[in-house]
Amino acid sequence: MAGRASGEAGAPYLSVIIPAYQEERRIGATLVAVGEHLARRGYESEIVVVDDGSTDGTAGVVRSKMDASPVPIRLLGPRSNRGKGYSVREGLLAARGAYRLFSDADLATPIDELDRMLQVAHTRRADVVIASRALPESKLVVRQPWYRETMGRIFNLLVRWAGLTECPDTQCGFKLLTARAVDEVVPWLTIDGFGFDVELLWVALARDLRVWQLPVRWIDSPASRVSPVTDASRMFVDLLRVRINDWRGIYERQS
Numbered sequence: 001m002a003g004r005a006s007g008e009a010g011a012p013y014l015s016v017i018i019p020a021y022q023e024e025r026r027i028g029a030t031l032v033a034v035g036e037h038l039a040r041r042g043y044e045s046e047i048v049v050v051d052d053g054s055t056d057g058t059a060g061v062v063r064s065k066m067d068a069s070p071v072p073i074r075l076l077g078p079r080s081n082r083g084k085g086y087s088v089r090e091g092l093l094a095a096r097g098a099y100r101l102f103s104d105a106d107l108a109t110p111i112d113e114l115d116r117m118l119q120v121a122h123t124r125r126a127d128v129v130i131a132s133r134a135l136p137e138s139k140l141v142v143r144q145p146w147y148r149e150t151m152g153r154i155f156n157l158l159v160r161w162a163g164l165t166e167c168p169d170t171q172c173g174f175k176l177l178t179a180r181a182v183d184e185v186v187p188w189l190t191i192d193g194f195g196f197d198v199e200l201l202w203v204a205l206a207r208d209l210r211v212w213q214l215p216v217r218w219i220d221s222p223a224s225r226v227s228p229v230t231d232a233s234r235m236f237v238d239l240l241r242v243r244i245n246d247w248r249g250i251y252e253r254q255s
Contacts, residue, residue, distance in 0.1 A: 011179075012044040012045050012046045013045060013097060014043060014044075014046075014100070014101065014118075015046050015047075015048055015096060015099070015100045016038070016047050016101050016103060016111075016114075017100060017103070018031075018034070018047065018049045018050070018103055018104075018105050019050050019084050019087035019088050019091065019105065020052065020062070020105045021051075021058070021081065021087075022054050022056050022058060023056075023105045024054070024056045024057040024060070024061050026105055026106055027058055027062060027105055028064070030105050030106070030107050031047065031049070031062065031069065031073060032069075033111055034047055034103075034107075034111050035047065035071050035073070037111045037112060037114070038070070038071045039070035041115075045097070046072045046095070046096065046097065047072070048074045048076065048091045048094060049073065049074070049075050049076065049091075050076045050077060050088070050090050051075060051076065051078040051079070052078075052079070052081055052084070052086070052087040053082065054078055058078070059075060059078050076090060076094055082192050083193045083196075084173075084192075084194055085192045085193050085195070085196025086196075089186055089196070093182065093187075097179065099118065099121065099177070099178055099179070100176070101114055101117070101175070101177075102174075102175055103173065103174050107219075108174075108218055108219055108220060109131050109217065109218060110217055110219065113131060113174065113216045113217060114176070116214060116216075117129045117174075117176045120214055121178065124210065126210045126211065127177065127181040127204065127211070128175065128177050128185075128204050128209055128211045128212070129213075130170075130172065130174075130201070130214065131169075131172040131174035131175065131216040132169040132172060132213045132214060132215055132216065133169050133172055134156075134168035135168070135214075135215035136215070138215040138217075138218065139215075140218050141217055141219045142220045155235055155236075156168060156170065158236060159198055159239060164198055164202050165201045165202060165205065167213060169213075170197045170198050170201055171194070171197050172216070172218070173197075175197070181204060184203075184207045185204050185207060188250065188251050189203065190241070191238050191242070193234050193235070193238060194234065194235050194238070195237075195242070196238075198238065198242060199238070199242050199245075202242055202246070202251075203251050206251060
């Protein structure tokens with residue numbers, strides 16, 4: 001097995017970042033599942049929950065799980081609602097792990113897929129490993145409704161049309177980054193909404209980081225908050241922003 005990615009001295013091996021907005025019904029079970037899985041792995045880890053301005057009991061549920069959790073849980077927020085991209089960015093920067101996974105709160109990609117991601121990161125020396133629902137080996141245990149799948153296909157066509165990435169699934173909310181990749185990519189990200197995944201991949205590829213796609217199991221959650229109309233239009237605008245940012249040199253390192 002390859003050596004660990006560089007991180008802070010004495011930092012955990014792995015951080016799991018979970019962005020959460022109005023998740024009081026799901027976040028408790030998710031924290032239990034993630035904590036139990038990590039505790040069985042034998043490496044030091046942490047869970048970082050970023051509360052994106054929830055007005056329900058999300059923060060209270062997270063706090064109620066802290067003492068009994070087998071791995072440390074940190075809660076960032078609550079703050080004003082800024083969007084999933086903003087929350088993931090904050091969580092990745094606040095995390096201390098040599099490897100940093102961000103996962104949706106619904107665990108539509110089961111947490112045990114993390115083990116295969118870490119293996120790929122080691123064996124392929126990958127800087128970024130992204131879960132994909134669109135590869136031939138992917139297993140869609142419960143599929144999304146047809147209109148969401150259609151929206152996803154159209155969005156991916158737009159991503160390719162814009163010349164941003166050839167990845168067939170940019171939006172699966174389960175991605176692993178090394179600490180180095182976080183340092184190289186995240187400070188340059190600007191998009192707060194759902195289009196942040198495309199921006200993250202664009203900057204990673206522009207930095208010549210090794211990005212690896214991994215087929216995963218997927219179990220759709222009926223409580224998804226992605227709007228087929230409103231969020232689709234916002235994501236299209238986000239693609240334009242990435243292109244404009246690139247033309248303006250926003251993603252270039254400052255010497």
